[in-house]
Amino acid sequence: MPRIRANDLSFHYQQTGDGPDVLLIHGVxxxxxxxxxxxTMEILGRSFRxxxxxxxxxxxxxxxxxxxTSADQAGDTIAIMDAMGxxxxxxxxxxxxxxxxxxxxxxxxxxxxxxxLSDPSFAALRHLEDLGRWGHWEDFRDEAAxxxxxxxxxxxxxxxxxxDQVMHLDGEQLLRFRQAVGLPGLNRLLRLGKTTCGDDAxxxxxxxxxxxxxxxxxxxxxxxxFSPFLATADYLDRNLRNxxxxxxxxxxxxxxEENSEGFVDRVxxxxxxxxxxxxxxxxx
Amino acid sequence: xxxxxxxxxILREVSSVxxxxxxxxxxxxxxxxxxxxxxxxxxxxxxxxxxxxxQRHFGRTLPFHDLMAEIxxxxxxxxxxxxxxxxxxxxxxx
Numbered sequence: 001m002p003r004i005r006a007n008d009l010s011f012h013y014q015q016t017g018d019g020p021d022v023l024l025i026h027g028v029x030x031x032x033x034x035x036x037x038x039x040t041m042e043i044l045g046r047s048f049r050x051x052x053x054x055x056x057x058x059x060x061x062x063x064x065x066x067x068x069t070s071a072d073q074a075g076d077t078i079a080i081m082d083a084m085g086x087x088x089x090x091x092x093x094x095x096x097x098x099x100x101x102x103x104x105x106x107x108x109x110x111x112x113x114x115x116x117l118s119d120p121s122f123a124a125l126r127h128l129e130d131l132g133r134w135g136h137w138e139d140f141r142d143e144a145a146x147x148x149x150x151x152x153x154x155x156x157x158x159x160x161x162x163x164d165q166v167m168h169l170d171g172e173q174l175l176r177f178r179q180a181v182g183l184p185g186l187n188r189l190l191r192l193g194k195t196t197c198g199d200d201a202x203x204x205x206x207x208x209x210x211x212x213x214x215x216x217x218x219x220x221x222x223x224x225x226f227s228p229f230l231a232t233a234d235y236l237d238r239n240l241r242n243x244x245x246x247x248x249x250x251x252x253x254x255x256x257e258e259n260s261e262g263f264v265d266r267v268x269x270x271x272x273x274x275x276x277x278x279x280x281x282x283x284x
Numbered sequence: 285x286x287x288x289x290x291x292x293x294i295l296r297e298v299s300s301v302x303x304x305x306x307x308x309x310x311x312x313x314x315x316x317x318x319x320x321x322x323x324x325x326x327x328x329x330x331x332x333x334x335x336x337x338x339q340r341h342f343g344r345t346l347p348f349h350d351l352m353a354e355i356x357x358x359x360x361x362x363x364x365x366x367x368x369x370x371x372x373x374x375x376x377x378x
Contacts, residue, residue: 001333001336012333014332031327031328031329032329032332033327033328033329033331033332033352034328036328036332036349036352036353036356037328037352037353037355037356037361038353038356039349039353039356041349042349042353054329059329060329060333186325187325188327257356260353260356
């Protein structure tokens, strides 16, 4: 299993292809397999040296007790690039991976050439969204309720509270919960629940509206057609200097899984256009 | 002449790799009906690591990209060990 040491942690990664560097960053509770299940690695690997890694606390990477803010993990991205000898890269981040990518672009503008933000939800922009619209969450909550786990409607996005509830289930309840909500990686979820990830992922951690709006690199803001975060999509389109908006048909929050062909095709086109362009700072 | 392992032999190899590389110690013996995710409690990231281990074990590159994409299209995102055996039988012939 390929591993690389960065920020005093060991990260599991996968790499394929040759060409300009692209890094793929998954979301909280996910892992790099999403990029294989969706063929993202395979298709981007035809034109780019494509690297996916498991975030700290996830998959086969180390699980430190703390350090899970977008600022901390933007630091991981840059440290991994350093360890791999990658000077500049384009980042593709899904959900919280998009928040990490945005933070990396803001903190290290000379290292990040372009961004694909797939359905990110920024703590600093949470006031924009009507959180009750997330049908995916409502379905999940109903399934969990049938398994005896009551998840708060008010705090649905509160991972710390979610982890806390799941960790207090007994063995039989855990089995029912896992079967009901289809969470195969439950042991890893419980492991993550013992860290500060839940709270850290909700903190602004310096990625304020002002900092978000300071990003000038080319951005593809790609959201599911039925994403719960379309107000964020509109905000990015209006406020970033160099942003292209896109919708993935039929998808909700998880476009790489819900319409992988539509997602990968659009991302690939953006990266090809961006890497071919010698112009920067121009809306494409 | 290269000998192609039969299904039973491949199942033994897969069980051995699961035990030694992923630390899987199921309460029931693994057979072809055992489901990767629902029965063994594994996740798709384990399938990524297992695919690397199997390629190392058999000494060749196998089209796991296709198998992963196929799992990605499934509603339950699960895989019976028998399907993995079939995949290996088919691709080890080439």
